[in-house]
Amino acid sequence: MNAAPLEIPGHHREGEPAVTTAPTHMTASVLTEPGVIALQDVPVPALGRHQVLVKVEAVGVCGSDTHFYETGAIGDIEVHGPVILGHESSGVVVAGGADVDPARIGTRVAVEPQTVCRRCEYCKQGTYHLCRSVDFYGAWPVDGSFAEYELIDDDFAHEIPESMTFEQAAMAEPVSVALHAVRKAGITEGSRVLITGAGPIGVLNAQVARAYGATEIVISDPVENRRRFAAEHGATRAIDPAATDFAPFEEHFDCYIDASGNARAIDAAIPTLRPGGIAVLVGMGGKRLELPIALMQHREITLTGTFRYVNTWPAAIALISSGKVEVDALITGRYGLEGVEEALLAAKTDPLAIKTVVIPGYQG
Template sequence: MTTPSPATTMRASVLLRENELTVEERAVPQPGPGEVLVRVAAVGICGSDVHYYRHGRIGDFVLDEPLVLGHELSGRIAAVGENVDAARVGERVAVEPQKPCRRCRECLAGRYNLCPRMEFYATPPIDGAFAEYVVIDSEFAHAVPDSMSDEAAALLEPLSVAITTMRKAHVVPGSRVLIAGAGPIGVICAQTARAFGAAEVIVTDLVAERRERALEFGATQSLDPREVDVATAGFDVDAFIDASGAPRAVFDGIKAVRPAGHAVLVGLGNAEMPLPVEHIQNLEISVTGVFRYTDTWPAGIHLVTTGQVDLDALVTGKFDLDHVAEALDSDQDPTGLKSIVYPTSTKDTP
């Protein structure tokens, strides 16, 4: 039995075209069978949101009609569709913002993040979470404890990227890890690497403020790659993680990996770039990418509730639904990390 929605209309921030946002009144979406309606509490700003806002596309995903951005979110279940326990109404949740088909080869193999028919929040043409309400499959609305803040619950999404990265990088207790880029994902990766047991986490970045900040979030050493030749410094790391997207950082970082080590490309960068192929072949370096995640929210909730990863400390900006443009532009502040949009709240926002 479907429970009734608490409202019929809602406000949503809509990207009309590059660099142009408006707030619209829209109908509240209705949960279908197996779905829940979530009243959105907090939404983190992601680099992909900024990319759509400024450029109107990411690779083959092109903004050709109005789109609601935002995919890092938490909230509270407001209504449920058929075949969902009505007792879940009122439950605080972190949303895994994707809907795979569940029938294709990749889904059946457990790689639902690679589903060719995936519907992912804030990826054209699927609307995201800069709105008062969203719907999601019930199993992708993950219950969170009351000890976890709305902000931390929302940021379980980028933490999930970091967890996937550590798994692909084979980070284990005692590992030595090199991370290029001390932006939000680089900093979250640094924390997560330490949580996975890394003994050393070396972070490189061109910006001094970001290098200093990395030392507060798990890095054991931070370097300016213009002053230290990463490729020849003898780091001999077990794993290299690129969170910068910079071709030079990728090339040099792979050169710093020890034989049979791993390199994981996370940052959004050029569609094509040179790689040290001879080094990769002769040392049998495994190079792979990260595209979203599968089955990471339980691990993320554990890391946060046990204090191994601090997501609340990442929040450096708070905005309401009328100031989404300012939130998207907040990445230009080198001292900032994560900005949060509150679609249904005015907690300490402009």
Template sequence: MSIPSTMRASVLTAPKTIELKTVAIPEPQRGQVLVRVTAVGVCGSDTHFYETGAIGDIIVKGPIVLGHETAGEIVAVGEGVDSGRVGIRVAVEPQTPCRKCEFCKTGRYHLCRDILFYGAWPVDGSFSEYVIVDDDFAHAIPDRITDEQAALVEPLSVAVHAARRAGVKAGDKVLITGAGPIGIMNIQVAKALGATEVVISDPISHRREFALTHGADVAFDPTTGGLEDYEEYFDVFIDASGNARAILSAFPAVKRGGTACLVGMGGEELNVPIAMFQHREINLTGTFRYVNTWPTAIALLASGAVSVDGIVTGRYGLQDVEESLMKSKKDPMAIKTMVIPALTDVRAG
């Protein structure tokens, strides 16, 4: 196919300011591919970068394109990449490790100290018509997976990694706090791994209802109670909310020898009941993104073991990225928004 010389990209130029610009299409270098973007999911971290210009110690120091939950089609390849990859539809793993350090060499490349992440300064993300991707992190998807489903492989990978860190296994009873996209996917991953009971809490009624249609056995409102009957009941607790109150209220529900895994992004500190963790020998762990999860997440989607039907509640062109970033904060009915470059108004930019 013919590749134009320029593309449209939604560029964060300052906190709370995104401009649709016409920019040059980058050329893939050795080991890279050029992907025509077909769908990009909006993540809470994108919204945080938009609102504040920083997440933790990652500070935006200049114009940058956000977006990292990406699906697309390879349209060109760099040196050393098989030209037969052109035309292949892919789900993008949005990180570039150094590939040389101890962590990369032992298969824990997500812990690489020099890892770069798409849509986080200084690497441009995918709220654009084209994006450069490392060839080995552009994962082929089967025809039965749609573009939107492929974009959701990234948040599904968060859930897969969380389930692995938490050690979810057949017969487990699992508690999840937070019924947003990650929480919903954690339900289904836990069930796919053999969990026999999954309970989820969320204060928003329609999210609880959605969770019940996507594998949850029980969904309750934490603001009115619900955990009283679950003292030392769950083998695994996974937090997908980042809410300190939700996390602390869930700890007593973890049984002796169980595991609590913190996934949601919240405050920098949490007062943990150390005596409880010591006396019950509860394992407390967290997650940092994901590692070696894309093949598993793609297989779960392709097999139907995980369903993302109905999770996308809004679709936007590149001219409306700002609206898409704030949708979940302004609309309590929103679950997941998606940026579709093909929906971009031809008169915009």
């Protein structure tokens, strides 16, 4: 059943919602159990005072969505009931809560898919992504974006320029992952950077590193198609780890970003860092990792991880809209809500797939 039509009046009295008629039901692709996605008619969640209702126009498929679909868990987050996956989204604001400016109605936005408490020490310090009460979209029990509509706090629905497409705006989320990693790595003008893993996140890390001034960006991946794509979209060089001797890179790089989660890749990369270098782990791998501790101590290498992102959306939107980060070429497949299962598995079934996008109502 499709959502009811919207009535969007030009004015409303103070204390009333910004619209008088909003949809009550919507179509959503629901993970009912691991390995099973069902297209269902579900209620549209009720607006909070500071929230907006966004009509979803595009949703990127993330590897975490696929992992939830296949296994029902990521790390300590387990699926214990039905949930709508998806968190890389964009759309149009169609309704607002009582405290939302009615001028927001009709705004085109990229959605930052998390709700935080705004009261804890982390939120008050500006590191709200570390909030202990964070609700992240598409991570059970919080519903995500593979639906016709989604709710988000008003200030986490970031306006996008008219020149930006909804597909590009949905990519603000993975670009934000890369932005957070590049900032943590301290990349600046003239930096020499090694990246392991040439999937979408690895490629976007390469592009953001270039935008931040890195002059040498080497990316490593065992898949030839991904190496070729990375070399065409951000990397200055792409290498096959199985056929490359890393010895010549000893103490060469200023920064290292792992986007693979592969323990062997990380182990081979750490010695390539110069004294004082920084290693940033972005890829999700095993729960434990062996590291060359003596080498890291003697070189004073900093090792850190990333947990999603914080304060990145305006910069991500600017990088995409300016063309400094080019995301269109990453999108290799489009699906409607009825094709979410196929979209989730595209990276495994299509050797040429880079990034897939779900578009509600898409007629391919």
